[in-house]
Amino acid sequence: MILSNFILHKDILLVHADINGNDYIFTVKWRTFTNKKGGDWELKSYLNNSNGKKDLTDEQLQAFLDRINPQWDWDTDQQQITEALKDD
Numbered sequence: 001m002i003l004s005n006f007i008l009h010k011d012i013l014l015v016h017a018d019i020n021g022n023d024y025i026f027t028v029k030w031r032t033f034t035n036k037k038g039g040d041w042e043l044k045s046y047l048n049n050s051n052g053k054k055d056l057t058d059e060q061l062q063a064f065l066d067r068i069n070p071q072w073d074w075d076t077d078q079q080q081i082t083e084a085l086k087d088d
Contacts, residue, residue: 037074
């Protein structure tokens with residue numbers, strides 16, 4: 001999977017992706033968690049740019065979302081920042 005042409009407008013992101021030799025356009029929206037830190041990209045729509053079809057499997061869509069979504073642990077990051085500031 002090759003990602004390119006990222007276009008961000010407020011909380012909407014358009015992404016071109018080459019998946020198995022096919023060109024796709026994805027639209028995702030940033031979603032913040034309720035009662036939790038952080039957020040992630042939520043798939044709003046996609047299409048095969050060659051034929052206009054939605055022909056990806058659930059596994060392929062999840063692989064795309066896993067690729068673009070941050071993998072962070074806010075509590076661990078906060079603890080590391082606090083410790084680094086103490087050391088200064």
